[in-house]
Amino acid sequence: MTQNTNETNKSLDYSAIRDKERAAMKKQQIRTVILGIIGIVGFLVLWTLVVELELIDNRLIVSPLQVVQEIIVKFYDTNPDGALLPEHIAESLKIALSGFALAVIVGIPLGLLMGWYKNFDRFLRPLFEIIRPIPPISWIPIMIVLLGIGVTSKMVIIFFSAFVPALINSYTGIKLTNQVFINVGKTCGASNWTIFRKVGIPSAMPMIFAGIKVSLGNSWSTLVAAEMLAAVRGLGYLIMMGRTYARVDVIMAGMVVIGVIGIALTGLLELLEKKVIKWKV
Amino acid sequence: MKSLKKIFHFILPLLSLVMLVLLWLWAAEAIPSFPSPGEVVTRFQLLQERPISDTSILGHVWASLLRVIKALALAIVIGIPFGLFIGWSKTFRGLFKPLFEVFRPIPPIAWIPLISLWLGVGEASKVLIIFIGTVMPIVVNTYSGVAMVPSQLLDASRSFGATNSQVLVDIVLPASLQSIFAGIKTALSAGWMVVLAAEMISARQGLGFLITRGSDTNDLALCVISMIFIGIIGAIISYGFDFVERRLCPWIER
Numbered sequence: 001m002t003q004n005t006n007e008t009n010k011s012l013d014y015s016a017i018r019d020k021e022r023a024a025m026k027k028q029q030i031r032t033v034i035l036g037i038i039g040i041v042g043f044l045v046l047w048t049l050v051v052e053l054e055l056i057d058n059r060l061i062v063s064p065l066q067v068v069q070e071i072i073v074k075f076y077d078t079n080p081d082g083a084l085l086p087e088h089i090a091e092s093l094k095i096a097l098s099g100f101a102l103a104v105i106v107g108i109p110l111g112l113l114m115g116w117y118k119n120f121d122r123f124l125r126p127l128f129e130i131i132r133p134i135p136p137i138s139w140i141p142i143m144i145v146l147l148g149i150g151v152t153s154k155m156v157i158i159f160f161s162a163f164v165p166a167l168i169n170s171y172t173g174i175k176l177t178n179q180v181f182i183n184v185g186k187t188c189g190a191s192n193w194t195i196f197r198k199v200g201i202p203s204a205m206p207m208i209f210a211g212i213k214v215s216l217g218n219s220w221s222t223l224v225a226a227e228m229l230a231a232v233r234g235l236g237y238l239i240m241m242g243r244t245y246a247r248v249d250v251i252m253a254g255m256v257v258i259g260v261i262g263i264a265l266t267g268l269l270e271l272l273e274k275k276v277i278k279w280k281v
Numbered sequence: 282m283k284s285l286k287k288i289f290h291f292i293l294p295l296l297s298l299v300m301l302v303l304l305w306l307w308a309a310e311a312i313p314s315f316p317s318p319g320e321v322v323t324r325f326q327l328l329q330e331r332p333i334s335d336t337s338i339l340g341h342v343w344a345s346l347l348r349v350i351k352a353l354a355l356a357i358v359i360g361i362p363f364g365l366f367i368g369w370s371k372t373f374r375g376l377f378k379p380l381f382e383v384f385r386p387i388p389p390i391a392w393i394p395l396i397s398l399w400l401g402v403g404e405a406s407k408v409l410i411i412f413i414g415t416v417m418p419i420v421v422n423t424y425s426g427v428a429m430v431p432s433q434l435l436d437a438s439r440s441f442g443a444t445n446s447q448v449l450v451d452i453v454l455p456a457s458l459q460s461i462f463a464g465i466k467t468a469l470s471a472g473w474m475v476v477l478a479a480e481m482i483s484a485r486q487g488l489g490f491l492i493t494r495g496s497d498t499n500d501l502a503l504c505v506i507s508m509i510f511i512g513i514i515g516a517i518i519s520y521g522f523d524f525v526e527r528r529l530c531p532w533i534e535r
Contacts, residue, residue, distance in 0.1 A: 028371070031371075031375060032371070032374075032375040033375075034375075035372060035375025035376045036375055036376070036378070036379035036380075037379075038376060039375070039376040039377055039378075039379055039380045040379055040380055040383065043380055060398060060399055119289075119290070119293060122290055122293040122294050123293045123294065123296060123297050124297060125294060125297075126294045126297050126298050127297045127298070127300075127301055129516075130301070130512070133511075133512045133513075133514075133515030133516040133519065134508055134511055134512040134515065135473065135474035135477055135511065135515065136474075137474065137477055137478050137481065138477055138488075138489070138492055138507070138508050138511050139508075140481070140492075140496075141492050141493065141495060141496030141501075141504045142496075142501060142504055142505070142508075144496060145314055145315070145496065145499075145501055146312065146315065220388065221388030221389070221390055221391075224388050224390050224391045225388075225390045225478045228390065228393065228394075228478075228482065229481060229482070236391070239391060239394045239395075240394055242394055243393075243394035243395075243397060243398055246398065248395070248398060251394045251395050251398065252395065254391075255387050255391050255392070255395065258386075258387060258388065258391050259383075259384075259386040259387040259391075260386075262386035262387070262388070263386045266386070
């Protein structure tokens with residue numbers, strides 16, 4: 001009987017400790033959120049103060065509020081770059097996503113095949129190693145000469161920037177397939193091709209997704225560079241025009257939009273990752 | 282039989298290189314403005330005799346490299362302590378990490394218009410733009426390196442009575458060195474890309490400038506020469522860095 005009460009006491013103690021621990025964690029979380037808000041709000045206030053007190057020349061900086069205002073204005077005013085904000089966004093997204101999609105469609109299968117079949121690797125590796133160290137933006141002039149400043153040349157440049165991480169990660173991912181699984185497949189009489197499809201590819205999935213994320217980030221930043229150098233529309237063009245007309249509000253508004261879309265794209269990809277890789281915790 | 286296989290394995294990589302050269306020759310044939318390998322070599326010899334902006338090709342390489350080195354040094358000096366603090370102190374992390382995450386998604390290249398408006402098109406603005414590109418991966422990797430230090434190490438050092446600063450210097454820093462190095466490596470290749478973009482938009486020297494000069498004067502051979510040099514330097518950077526890393530952190534398994 002005494003033993004029994006002792007045990008209940010003990011378990012009570014544990015749950016008390018657990019509750020305490022949970023409360024402490026919750027407190028910590030709340031603290032983190034509050035600190036984060038303080039950090040960002042403090043930054044915005046500081047920024048506004050710098051503008052309002054004219055510590056920096058007004059032609060060089062505008063307040064956060066003015067940036068938001070300019071973003072709204074750009075929805076119905078084509079000044080000074082000749083297009084509305086939604087048109088710029090649509091153009092940029094179209095090019096970035098098509099180049100990215102092409103890179104993923106070509107890069108992932110190539111990487112998987114190179115990782116699985118040695119001869120394929122031997123054949124393609126030298127080509128890949130030659131192309132890899134050349135930053136994609138340095139292709140811009142050549143692509144302009146070959147394909148003009150239209151959509152295709154920018155798509156090809158973005159393809160280059162997104163292709164490399166997609167390929168490397170699927171290559172590494174499938175190389176890391178657990179040998180035990182492969183052996184089990186062989187023992188059960190599966191062909192190399194079946195093992196490749198049923199064992200290799202699923203086990204490479206998390207790495208592939210990590211690669212896709214890098215690819216998407218690369219596509220987006222390369223797109224901005226490409227549009228700054230050669231375009232008549234798009235977000236990169238928008239901020240470049242802001243520079244040409246010395247319109248700081250346009251530049252900053254464009255940068256904010258570029259950043260927000262970058263976050264949104266990554267977020268969408270993470271959602272997709274959760275759907276596809278259910279087994280990953 | 283075995284030797285036949287070996288020969289086959291040896292031929293495969295060569296085959297793809299031969300195909301690349303053939304493709305290049307065909308492109309030069311099909312598109313008049315596209316230079317053939319021979320034309321590129323001739324142009325390179327001419328470049329040796331008549332350098333652009335009074336700077337030899339190696340001078341341009343050095344101009345670009347120097348910008349990256351300056352920015353990277355600045356990024357290391359600022360980024361590593363910042364990352365350490367974010368990883369180490371909960372208050373510091375709560376205060377600055379969200380702010381950092383707000384700036385992170387803006388590509389470094391998108392800063393070019395704003396910074397050139399602020400600082401002009403001189404050396405300082407280029408270094409600042411490259412700094413933005415290089416400091417991000419360094420901070421992220423330092424921070425995640427610190428966050429991943431095994432808690433046994435921290436507990437053990439505490440049990441032996443280590444002070445806060447001792448733990449930071451003797452335990453956390455070495456344990457996160459590998460991650461920091463990976464960050465510096467990413468930063469270096471990111472910097473090498475950003476410097477080109479910055480130079481392509483405005484510069485008087487550097488490989489990015491050479492590329493734009495080539496495309497402005499319809500001199501594609503010059504573009505190809507610059508791209509070859511960019512690729513060579515990029516490759517040297519990445520292999521050289523692996524070498525240094527193996528020397529400095531020999532305990533890393535690979």
